[in-house]
Amino acid sequence: MEIISRDPQIVELERWIERIWDTAVRLGLEPYPTHFEIVPATIMYEFGSYGLPGRFAHWTHGRAYHQMKTMYDYGLNKIYELVINSNPCYAFLMEANTPLENKLVVAHVLAHSDFFRHNAYFQHTNRQMIETASINAERIRHYEYDHGTLEVERFLDAVLSIEDHVELVTIPGLGELPEERDERPRPRTTPYDDLFELDRRGGSGEPGGRGEEGGGRGRGGGGARREGEWHGAHLGRRRRFPREPQRDLLKFILEHAEDLEDWQRDIIAIVRQERLYFVPQLRTKTLNEGWSSLWHSRILRELDLPEGEYTEFARLHASVAAPSRHQLNPYYVGMRMLEHIERRWENPSPQDRERLGLRGGEGRAKLFEIRELENDLSFMRTYLTKEVVEDLDLYIYAYEGGEWRIVEKNWEKVRDQIVRSLTSYGIPYITVEDGDYRRARELLLKHHFDGDELDLRYAERTLRYVYQLWGRPVHLETVVDDKPVLLSYDGSRNTKTAL
């Protein structure tokens, strides 16, 4: 909808955006063309809680919306902007923002947009995600119409409970990893499948040669393979299924759960697709926010702000990039780390000159290299130095005897703990080990224990959802009180057995 009589405040904002854009480009940023939309608080919090405008309906979105909105109503929290990784980039500005808040936020948004465009981990993200999400939401609405709202909600609950367990391509430059070969016989679709299959197998064999055992592959030698054979024919030498443990639980269920209907598989695919879109953002949170905070402050310093806005700018910037005792504020930690790095590469210490061969004067170039190549994990592992840990007064704390206490301040241990928690990004590392466990099509998952135990109550309840999707009993290997245990759900009750 085109505004006919233009609001003078909007015209004024556009003028500032042009200046901010020019400044950003002069400083070296290359954002996508960015469209700004001013929205009221209710809409802002809706987009914030859904992650994307127009995303599918679910009560967890409603809960997040309610919580965010309540925090805002009580003055506890405020979103100034929301920026979507898309091309052109979409950014939403809160209606209630002051002129100065809008300037800072626009500068911040352009830096995000530059980051989305250049960071290696975003190279495979869908840049038309708003449209895709709307189409997905429309499909889910149709399923609600066809199968009932409650039925769809029940299914979405189960899928969303394991939405974290997707696998992202983590090596930049490498496309989608080669598909895991489906090792099961495929259901017959035509009476001549056997013949087609023979033809396929008679070709040049397996590309890449992933350690195949013999040409006959031990399963369909006679050509008269039947669907039921999978269960019986492996008694002697069972082929592992999946061949390698799989981290992408959603994908595994999507492809191999037997009793799912088409609409259900589609919902899994939708949830997985949207999750994969968000994963790069979750894995570059500190770097991305640090990058944007660094540039919003530099861009605003270059602008000729109206009288009186300088103090407001200083106050706002300080509140956005304030240290937090209970978590690492990504705005603060990211920005301060980048500043450290810039100084170090600009004026290297004698040791750095000798050890790393730094020549000096490369501060700016180093920053742009980092925004292109790193994610939070590699960023922290490489650049969280003694100086940074001590300068930012970072520490590790834990729950001891009814209280949360600081337990570690040694910089190496602090760094190691932060790096370790980033390895999983707070998501337990769980793989599919066996899709034919006990030779009864039961599902065996394994939690790769790394010192942090699972929340058992949650794990048990999540297993029920996995059962709902897999349709057969499910098991999870994990460690409780230093002992290996197997959590199981068989459709009627949860059990915990020592291994």
Next chain:
Amino acid sequence: MDFSVLVSKNDWSLHRKGPIDQARHNAKIKEAIKENIGEIIAEEAIITSDGKKIVKIPIRSLDLPHFRFDPKKSKHAGSGDGNSKVGDVLGQDGQAGGPGRGKRAGDQPGIDYYDAEVEIDDLAAIVFEDLGLPNLKQKQHEELEVESIHFNEIRKKGIMSNLDKRRTILENIKRNAMQGQHPRFGNVSNEDLRFKTWEVTYKRETSAVVIAMRDVSGSMGEFEKYITRSFYFWMVRFLRTKYKNVQIVFITHHTEAKEVDEQAFFELGESGGTRVSSAYKLALDIIDQRYSPERWNIYPFHFSDGDNWGDADNRLCVELVHKLLERCNVFGYGEIQEYSYGSTTTLMSAFSSIKDPHFIPVVIRGKADVYPALRKFFSIKDPVPA
């Protein structure tokens, strides 16, 4: 500039996505309350609400579970003001001291329940959905006539403010169709008009009295008192909301019984021995003096820990219960046994000889038993089919 900046501002006033999903979440909270009503109604926050309309109650299982680390067994990172040292305390249990307060609600540590704000009236509606005074009978005289108005008729004449637009449009379309025109809306004439009209009905209410008896002797510990209070809280609430014309008599007793007002009844305290028969005698006296069974439905309820003076008094109690049953619709006895010490010595075992189906005994062992007790006492089905 390599593109033209456009800032837009649209009208979002009809956009309702967030609120719709929020409503679904609220509906789920209600479902969760309904599922856990047994645990919820004995929540301290409710019993001690003192007339507050809204209470906060913890509802489990509203978070969508996922595989996550145990927050209390994990380590987290934070940043200080430059002077932090090992051993500094950041927060107490349950405080916001936890980590990862990210955008997703489920990331909050240690909190796997949801504090829902609920109106007590909404809770009451769920609790009392299908409950009522059992065995209620029509009694003489003390009937109240209540006038109520129902819009339950449609006429062709009436006042314009009561026009039934839907029916009028339907009639108009029908008439158009019958006249061979297209079945469409238009040319409304007087004969199309339909009006809602009302009827006055008279509803007869029967009067009832509830005699609430409560053991306040020394043997009634905190738990027993709490349970009694919790039960009577809901009972009083239930009677007051469901019946316009019900009276409640409050009796407390230790070795002696006395009639008290509502406030005194709910205040905790007193001590001493127990002689249950004193309460039953007082109840009989009150019935005989003030509430003739001819005119009143009478419901005595008694809560005790079952620890009575001795066998002699237990036997007397049995006799008195029989006398009460002659006059009353039902008699409810609740015995609170926090620890089930061989219950042979309690009043309950003495009452086991009473076979009258209008005598309803209930044993309560924990908070969760309050709701079943309410359901048992106020199950609207007559224990004795007529």
